[in-house]
Amino acid sequence: MIWLAALTLxxxxxxxxxxxxxxxxxxxxxxxxxxxxxxxxxxxxxxARAMCRGAQRV
Numbered sequence: 009m010i011w012l013a014a015l016t017l018x019x020x021x022x023x024x025x026x027x028x029x030x031x032x033x034x035x036x037x038x039x040x041x042x043x044x045x046x047x048x049x050x051x052x053x054x055x056a057r058a059m060c061r062g063a064q065r066v
Contacts, residue, residue, distance in 0.1 A: 009059065009060075009062070009063035010060060010063055012059065013056040013057075013059035013060045013063070014056070016052065016055060016056050016059060017052050017053065017056040019052070020048055020049060020051065020052025020053075020055070020056075021049060021052065023048055023052075024044075024045035024046075024048040024049050024052075025045070027041065027044055027045050027048060028041045028042065028044075028045045031044065
């Protein structure tokens with residue numbers, strides 16, 4: 009189960025990188041792209057921590 013949490017975290021980081029690239033290539037503000045990417049990574053960390061806590065209870 010821990011490997012699934014790690015994979016989820018990596019997927020959220022990949023999503024953040026793709027979001028930065030997409031938002032900047034469209035012409036939006038790079039600061040807003042970075043803020044969105046940081047939010048996505050934080051959300052991924054929260055989800056991965058919840059998954060790890062659930063795996064430790066079992």
